[in-house]
Amino acid sequence: MSIRRIKVLSEPSSEYMRHALDVAGHLVNAGEDTRWLPRRQTSDLLLPGNDFFVLDGEVVIFNVLDGDDGRAEQQLWTEADVVEQCRSAFESAWARAVPHRDYHSA
Template sequence: MGQDPTSEKEYCPAVFVDPVTGDCLFQGRVVTDPAVLALIREHGAIAEDEAVVWLPASMRQMIVDAVTSYEQGLRGHGQPGFADLLSKATRSAVHLEMRDHYGPSQGFADWQAGGSGRIDDGGRWKRLIGEAVGRGVRVRRARIVSEPVSDFIRYEHMVTDENVDAGEEVRWLPRRQASGILLPHADYWMYDQRLVVFNHNAGNGDHLPEAFEYISDLRVVRELVGSFEMVWERAIPHAQYKIV
């Protein structure tokens, strides 16, 4: 029926309807706060095989629709997450980044406040990339940046060792060296040189959860394959790129 449009992590909170029984299924964050659980238990016991899950208010209409207006055979938009798309790649996954700031970023905020800027994701990214590389997928990330670099790029460069450790190849291309390369309108991931997922951002760099654009038209894809390879050929490997 729908997914949380505000989530930054694979858009996990979701509402489903079983097409056979009509039962509702809710995927959300498991509530562990003892105070909240105590309040709920005032109205009834929570069995050992039950869990209380949290869904944001932005999903209220999806829940109502699941209960009142589900139609047999209806399927959600099915917007796949990065993990799902990467799991289906067999040869390559490339990422082109062209902005000098992305947000909101918990790690960047921590770094600005004097912290390490390294946010623990439980090893999730390393597992995703490691599994892909392990089955023969080459994962490359190219970043086109303005110089002198922004504070965000300075932070991003500092934590890129985590991408490399996970198994990515990362290169940097100063924007002034990208002359003559026909670059696309937005950042993207491209899988197996067949599917391109553009990621549109707001003017201030904020991620827009619903602003993904999926392209498989080979007339478009072939142009992006060519331009990415030109960027990659000119770009500087991460270990050699020095921040200025």
Template sequence: MLASAQREAVHLEMRDTYTPDDPCYVEWQKSRIIDVDTHWQEWRDEVRNTVARGVAIRRARIVSQPVTEFIRYEYELTSPLNVAAGEQVRWLPRDQASGLTLPGNDFWVFDDHLVRFTFFAGNGEYVGEELATDPALIKLCTTAFEAVWQQGIDHSKYQLD
């Protein structure tokens, strides 16, 4: 869907654990080494190509503190992968999100006309997704994202501990 974006793609992540069996995460748990070239080259290239076309990609993460092991992994992955590819990333501690109205699931919004909700099981396993074009859902998601973005801390300034 990034390939079809013309102006902007925004992504809101609100969970503390994702895909616990992901090979890159499992490898990181053992070695604490991030190898973006082996595991993430396709994603990095897609983001770079999208940004090169003039599309802004922004990602915001609402996280519990102290962070989970998976969020620590994401944090360590963010600079060499997301930021290096051209994404803008902000973090919002969960205790600062209490006054925000948020959808029940993580999502992407593409050019303010398409929402992709992503569903996860309680343990973080991916279980599916849903596309929506309902203007009310799009407005809910874009408004929620912008509220998180406004309060969020840029990745370059966010500290885990």
């Protein structure tokens, strides 16, 4: 099993995101492939409005956040067109994102 994760972040990074960068180092050392994508580089990407996970290319889970960035709802989608849109969006962002070991926070 492989886990690939993209974190979209604003620069300069908030204290929370600087902490996330530190934690991600441990996840990368454990085998997760994490990349960072500065928000200013996403304007021409068609990304879903909510954080999401694509599982085995067959299921999408959206995390809908509330005003305090807490999870308000989780949505599970299996419709092929939604899964493909999210898979394609992820791959486009992945190609542009910077591997964790190469990213230097602004």
